Amino acid sequence: MAESGAPATVYFDHAATSWPKPDAVLDAMRAAILDAGGNPGRGAHRLAVAASRTILEARGSVSKLLCVPEPRDLVFTAGCTEGLNLAIKGLLRPGDRVVVSSMEHNAVARPLNMLAAAGVIVDVVRADQYGRIDADVLERVVAQSRTRAVICQHASNVTGSIQPVGDLADIAHAAGALLIVDGAQGAGHMRVDIGALGADVYASSGHKGLLGPQGVGVLYLSPEIEPEELKQGGSGGNSEDPMQPRLRPDRYEAGTSNTPGIAGLGAAARYLAHNGTGIIRLERDLTARMYEGLLGIDGLRVLGPPPGEERAPVLSVVHERIECDRIAFELDRNYGIAVRAGLHCAPWAHESVGTLESGALRFGIGYGLTAEDVDFALAAMRAICG
Numbered sequence: 001m002a003e004s005g006a007p008a009t010v011y012f013d014h015a016a017t018s019w020p021k022p023d024a025v026l027d028a029m030r031a032a033i034l035d036a037g038g039n040p041g042r043g044a045h046r047l048a049v050a051a052s053r054t055i056l057e058a059r060g061s062v063s064k065l066l067c068v069p070e071p072r073d074l075v076f077t078a079g080c081t082e083g084l085n086l087a088i089k090g091l092l093r094p095g096d097r098v099v100v101s102s103m104e105h106n107a108v109a110r111p112l113n114m115l116a117a118a119g120v121i122v123d124v125v126r127a128d129q130y131g132r133i134d135a136d137v138l139e140r141v142v143a144q145s146r147t148r149a150v151i152c153q154h155a156s157n158v159t160g161s162i163q164p165v166g167d168l169a170d171i172a173h174a175a176g177a178l179l180i181v182d183g184a185q186g187a188g189h190m191r192v193d194i195g196a197l198g199a200d201v202y203a204s205s206g207h208k209g210l211l212g213p214q215g216v217g218v219l220y221l222s223p224e225i226e227p228e229e230l231k232q233g234g235s236g237g238n239s240e241d242p243m244q245p246r247l248r249p250d251r252y253e254a255g256t257s258n259t260p261g262i263a264g265l266g267a268a269a270r271y272l273a274h275n276g277t278g279i280i281r282l283e284r285d286l287t288a289r290m291y292e293g294l295l296g297i298d299g300l301r302v303l304g305p306p307p308g309e310e311r312a313p314v315l316s317v318v319h320e321r322i323e324c325d326r327i328a329f330e331l332d333r334n335y336g337i338a339v340r341a342g343l344h345c346a347p348w349a350h351e352s353v354g355t356l357e358s359g360a361l362r363f364g365i366g367y368g369l370t371a372e373d374v375d376f377a378l379a380a381m382r383a384i385c386g
């Protein structure tokens with residue numbers, strides 16, 4: 001029990017944002033504010049230089065973790081949404097055709113819906129009942145007409161399905177198209193080698209599997225592409241130039257950076273460099289344990305890939321009688337278990353797997369959870385659904 005008398009939090013909402021964060025993240029953010037509190041890239045005094053160094057080191061650490069060959073190609077953003085908006089709006093023009101998976105989050109769907117109204121052609125490839133995109137099906141859609149870009153998530157925040165993004169990179173490139181990957185549920189939860197993956201764009205949140213704070217994200221842009229920047233403004237240098245500099249990463253990071261957030265993300269990347277493999281293994285084991293337990297509860301449908309298939313640490317369920325909001329409320333109030341219920345900002349994905357009406361109750365598994373927590377959550381589910 002927490003001091004207030006309420007049950008202590010058992011946090012199963014990692015797919016929304018990870019919690020808690022490693023101590024190293026908090027320490028780095030505190031140090032950034034106390035000891036590197038100047039404006040990065042602006043000024044030659046010691047606090048400004050320390051701020052610049054903090055960002056440089058963080059860019060190096062995250063690039064190393066995600067195997068980005070040139071750190072200047074890794075842009076810090078405010079989150080995955082901002083990165084996807086930058087890539088989508090910066091690359092697509094009226095008349096371009098884009099092929100997109102039906103599992104996409106609103107961070108992809110909404111910018112595309114807006115661009116569709118301005119003349120971008122959007123063709124959606126339907127996932128199967130498990131929320132998986134079939135690379136052969138997508139290849140046939142790409143072949144139907146000239147395609148500027150393929151957009152697909154690395155893993156689904158609704159079903160946990162892992163999409164074949166490596167194959168999609170080959171398919172897109174063979175057709176002369178770009179591949180844009182939404183890695184919000186990928187980075188940190190699985191090994192990501194951006195250099196080997198071959199995607200032209202890989203956007204991710206900093207605050208989910210990467211264990212950084214909220215308000216920071218990463219965007220990889222291959223050196224071959226030059227998307228328009230989303231915003232123009234101060235870049236700390238060449239102030240006499242009336243136009244936004246084209247130099248990376250400055251071009252895409254106008255305005256004062258979120259130095260404490262970036263410092264936290266850099267520390268998280270260094271933490272994951274040492275502990276990430278163990279965390280991924282543990283998440284996999286806990287997900288399998290939870291999946292098995294959920295399958296044994298009467299009246300529950302577990303979304304996503306069938307047992308035995310690799311999946312991201314996301315488990316969503318729908319009960320045949322009890323609304324998911326109701327279950328989420330009881331889990332929180334009576335057990336202190338934090339989950340998410342509803343449409344998860346991904347109506348396309350719910351439409352794809354037949355849960356647009358019901359929504360789903362989602363367990364997001366991640367850093368800090370234990371087998372005992374999983375067993376506790378399963379017992380709570382049995383009690384509520386029984």
Ligand code: PMP
Pocket residue numbers: 015016078079080081082105107153155156157182184185204205206207217345
């Ligand atoms: N894409 C997916 C698949 C997501 O799960 C999320 C977060 N729910 C986003 C994009 C948006 O990420 P952020 O909150 O970092 O903007």
